[in-house]
Amino acid sequence: MASRSIRLAVIPGDGIGPEVVAEGLKILEAVAPSSGLAFEQTSYDLGAARWHRTGETLPDSVLEELRGQDVILLGAVGDPSVPSGTLERGLLLRTRFELDHYVNLRPVKLFPGVKTPLADVTPDDIDMVVVREGTEGPYTGVGGVLRKGTGHEVATQESVNTAFGVERVVRYAFEVAASRPRKRLTLVHKDNVLTFAGDLYQRTLKRVGEEYPQVSTDYCHVDAATMFFVSQPRRFDVIVTDNLFGDIITDIGAAIAGGIGLAASGNVNPDRTAPSMFEPVHGSAPDIAGQGKADPTATILSVAMLLDHIGAGDAARRVEQAVSDDLAERGALGTRSTAQIGDAIAKRVSG
Amino acid sequence: MASRSIRLAVIPGDGIGPEVVAEGLKILEAVAPSSGLAFEQTSYDLGAARWHRTGETLPDSVLEELRGQDVILLGAVGDPSVPSGTLERGLLLRTRFELDHYVNLRPVKLFPGVKTPLADVTPDDIDMVVVREGTEGPYTGVGGVLRKGTGHEVATQESVNTAFGVERVVRYAFEVAASRPRKRLTLVHKDNVLTFAGDLYQRTLKRVGEEYPQVSTDYCHVDAATMFFVSQPRRFDVIVTDNLFGDIITDIGAAIAGGIGLAASGNVNPDRTAPSMFEPVHGSAPDIAGQGKADPTATILSVAMLLDHIGAGDAARRVEQAVSDDLAERGALGTRSTAQIGDAIAKRVSG
Numbered sequence: 001m002a003s004r005s006i007r008l009a010v011i012p013g014d015g016i017g018p019e020v021v022a023e024g025l026k027i028l029e030a031v032a033p034s035s036g037l038a039f040e041q042t043s044y045d046l047g048a049a050r051w052h053r054t055g056e057t058l059p060d061s062v063l064e065e066l067r068g069q070d071v072i073l074l075g076a077v078g079d080p081s082v083p084s085g086t087l088e089r090g091l092l093l094r095t096r097f098e099l100d101h102y103v104n105l106r107p108v109k110l111f112p113g114v115k116t117p118l119a120d121v122t123p124d125d126i127d128m129v130v131v132r133e134g135t136e137g138p139y140t141g142v143g144g145v146l147r148k149g150t151g152h153e154v155a156t157q158e159s160v161n162t163a164f165g166v167e168r169v170v171r172y173a174f175e176v177a178a179s180r181p182r183k184r185l186t187l188v189h190k191d192n193v194l195t196f197a198g199d200l201y202q203r204t205l206k207r208v209g210e211e212y213p214q215v216s217t218d219y220c221h222v223d224a225a226t227m228f229f230v231s232q233p234r235r236f237d238v239i240v241t242d243n244l245f246g247d248i249i250t251d252i253g254a255a256i257a258g259g260i261g262l263a264a265s266g267n268v269n270p271d272r273t274a275p276s277m278f279e280p281v282h283g284s285a286p287d288i289a290g291q292g293k294a295d296p297t298a299t300i301l302s303v304a305m306l307l308d309h310i311g312a313g314d315a316a317r318r319v320e321q322a323v324s325d326d327l328a329e330r331g332a333l334g335t336r337s338t339a340q341i342g343d344a345i346a347k348r349v350s351g
Numbered sequence: 352m353a354s355r356s357i358r359l360a361v362i363p364g365d366g367i368g369p370e371v372v373a374e375g376l377k378i379l380e381a382v383a384p385s386s387g388l389a390f391e392q393t394s395y396d397l398g399a400a401r402w403h404r405t406g407e408t409l410p411d412s413v414l415e416e417l418r419g420q421d422v423i424l425l426g427a428v429g430d431p432s433v434p435s436g437t438l439e440r441g442l443l444l445r446t447r448f449e450l451d452h453y454v455n456l457r458p459v460k461l462f463p464g465v466k467t468p469l470a471d472v473t474p475d476d477i478d479m480v481v482v483r484e485g486t487e488g489p490y491t492g493v494g495g496v497l498r499k500g501t502g503h504e505v506a507t508q509e510s511v512n513t514a515f516g517v518e519r520v521v522r523y524a525f526e527v528a529a530s531r532p533r534k535r536l537t538l539v540h541k542d543n544v545l546t547f548a549g550d551l552y553q554r555t556l557k558r559v560g561e562e563y564p565q566v567s568t569d570y571c572h573v574d575a576a577t578m579f580f581v582s583q584p585r586r587f588d589v590i591v592t593d594n595l596f597g598d599i600i601t602d603i604g605a606a607i608a609g610g611i612g613l614a615a616s617g618n619v620n621p622d623r624t625a626p627s628m629f630e631p632v633h634g635s636a637p638d639i640a641g642q643g644k645a646d647p648t649a650t651i652l653s654v655a656m657l658l659d660h661i662g663a664g665d666a667a668r669r670v671e672q673a674v675s676d677d678l679a680e681r682g683a684l685g686t687r688s689t690a691q692i693g694d695a696i697a698k699r700v701s702g
């Protein structure tokens with residue numbers, strides 16, 4: 001059978017990034033032949049090391065090359081030796097903004113057998129998808145500083161929200177909600193304080209919602225939402241929220257669903273005007289880098305999302321099932337290395 | 352013994368507000384005689400009912416009267432019949448801003464016997480104080496909307512942070528940290544994205560910290576902090592953070608420490624240029640209003656903070672101990688009404 005060729009950009013990044021990406025690629029290779037896929041990989045050296053060497057975070061030429069790819073897999077970027085924000089803004093957020101990743105898709109799902117810090121919850125209680133806006137809100141970088149270092153310093157950060165930007169992410173969230181059994185969409189915001197932005201989200205939810213009568217909607221303040229994540233996670237099916245609130249609640253989501261080692265994400269451009277980028281939610285964890293201790297599961301689940309995005313839904317489900325089976329047995333298996341976990345999951349998907 | 356007279360403004364507010372405030376006042380009355388205090392109460396009719404009747408949220412004349420009081424006790428404001436934000440911005444936030452409540456003080460403490468949704472934690476693991484900035488950040492109301500209702504709408508919200516505002520709250524947090532056994536202060540922010548504001552907080556922490564060599568400091572991104580609240584709450588002693596991050600993390604704090612029914616707060620003006628205001632973190636809960644179902648404990652703990660603020664530290668500790676004793680026995684007591692809980696705690700403080 002002729003295989004479909006996919007141009008895959010790989011950004012291993014810093015710390016544990018290269019280790020977990022290696023396992024993600026192992027899974028892609030394992031699933032490719034039987035799915036009629038062939039990955040043409042190009043690896044990009046971006047992150048702390050390059051910044052130290054050249055001062056570059058994401059050169060324009062590399063950005064242009066990335067645009068020519070079909071899809072991107074990223075490990076993690078960041079190192080304490082680099083000033084905070086340099087790589088985050090210059091590489092990670094720049095990619096999300098330039099490639100118009102307006103949906104930051106983050107499933108929060110407790111797999112059977114996974115230990116959660118919450119008492120009294122079962123996998124049935126935690127199964128949601130957070131649709132986080134990815135290209136505006138407080139992440140625009142708009143703002144500045146006046147009289148820096150003096151007693152009269154003023155530092156501002158501006159959250160910019162547009163009808164265009166809000167509508168497209170809300171619409172996407174309705175599509176996700178409509179495809180799920182519970183068909184429930186919750187807007188998470190802080191409309192009693194951030195009245196201008198909150199009102200735009202509220203009106204948009206209402207207007208777009210008229211096209212989705214089968215989806216029930218409600219609203220929850222972000223502060224209350226974080227509480228419900230801990231006390232009644234079952235309350236949520238699909239959540240749509242702004243860039244910053246989404247950042248925060250998906251970390252609590254990761255915490256309740258077994259930890260950051262399992263949390264996957266997709267920075268998605270649903271219009272496919274540029275490649276989407278898949279990455280584990282966790283960071284580069286320099287403290288455990290190079291020791292084979294990192295859990296590659298979040299990357300492997302991100303690979304499943306990547307497969308789904310490129311139209312290989314069957315392969316995506318096989319990978320997710322393999323992860324699920326592996327997780328169910330972990331308790332009995334003792335400590336395994338990064339590669340051992342990757343090998344075990346690869347074996348399940350190929351076998 | 353001659354008693355010290357304290358002018359106490361009471362704002363019962365909406366929903367369960369009046370019910371829980373009644374119990375708070377019961378405790379104040381119970382503790383007053385033996386503490387040499389006499390409360391001169393003035394009750395202010397503010398909230399949804401007044402807004403419906405007169406369109407007023409906080410008339411200037413009432414604000415001026417409040418300024419002449421020594422301290423304020425607030426129940427809760429808000430009702431679904433009032434457009435979101437009206438009372439929050441017009442009454443609650445206006446009071447915090449006008450009376451310069453630059454410290455929003457929120458203890459997060461798991462009392463013995465209280466059920467937490469977290470598995471494997473004990474009261475030793477959850478004992479922190481969040482010092483939330485109260486008068487700037489994203490709560491300023493700065494921002495606006497352009498081309499409202501069109502496809503070209505732009506809605507902005509601006510976070511404004513000043514050297515003046517950041518320094519005074521950071522300094523307060525160092526004082527709190529220095530007074531506690533662990534002497535540890537964590538800055539919670541998102542300095543890798545909100546680089547201007549985050550940098551101002553970081554530099555201020557460093558500079559003011561030189562005056563407090565006995566306090567150890569560290570930094571945690573807000574997203575990671577929410578995760579640690581769930582997975583390793585012990586990590587935190589005192590936290591200093593901005594207005595919005597403080598709002599969010601204290602709700603998770605409430606969730607892990609036994610729920611919003613127990614979370615107390617103080618809107619404090621440490622310079623005493625205007626009265627401080629104490630209030631439970633919870634809202635007006637209109638769904639259970641008037642049924643005697645509300646838990647007055649958060650209000651009673653807020654009353655303890657109020658007592659501490661007016662210099663009645665012994666009385667404050669007696670109230671806190673009475674609450675602690677009551678909580679320790681709750682499991683065995685079955686359901687009690689709002690007034691029954693108040694009575695039981697009042698009996699302990701007076702007896």
Ligand SMILES: CC(C)[C@H](C(=O)O)[C@@H](O)C(=O)O
Pocket residue numbers: 088089092093247281543544574
């Ligand atoms: C590293 C940081 C810029 C990033 C974010 O805030 O979006 C991260 O926390 C995430 O959630 O992907």
Ligand SMILES: CC(C)[C@H](C(=O)O)[C@@H](O)C(=O)O
Pocket residue numbers: 192193223439440443444598632
């Ligand atoms: C009601 C609302 C304006 C308020 C806030 O956001 O500060 C509340 O959530 C709180 O935490 O006191």
